[in-house]
Amino acid sequence: MADTILDVRDLPPAERHPKIHAAFDDLDAGESLTILNDHDPKPLFYEMQAEVDAFDADNYAVEKQGPNEFAATFPKR
Known part of the structure; x- marks a missing residue:
């Protein structure tokens, strides 16, 4: 299984x-x-769960x- 890492900490929140x-x-x-983020991406988890059928x-x-670094892994089925 391949894993892509995306660091979004330096991106503006809207992007x-x-x-x-x-x-x-x-x-x-x-x-x-796997995203690297400056906060717990729980809202993104709920968004993906509700809107993306392929999200496992x-x-x-x-x-x-x-303190300001979270790694969240979003698997695709």
């Missing part, structure tokens, strides 16, 4: 979700997108790596 969705759409089934919410994972 983050569209860039993340585009990167997720480019994945093949069985691959995952059961295997989503998030890890706090520092």
Whole structure:
């Protein structure tokens, strides 16, 4: 399973979700997108869960790596 890493911490907030969705759409089934973010991306998790059929919410994972650094993995089924 391939894993794509996307660091969105330096992007303006309005550009983050569209860039993340585009990167997720480019994945093949069985691959995952790990985003590096400056906050817990729980709202994005709920958005993906509600709107993206290919998002494997059961295997989503998030890890706090520092005070302002979170790594969240969004797997694609």
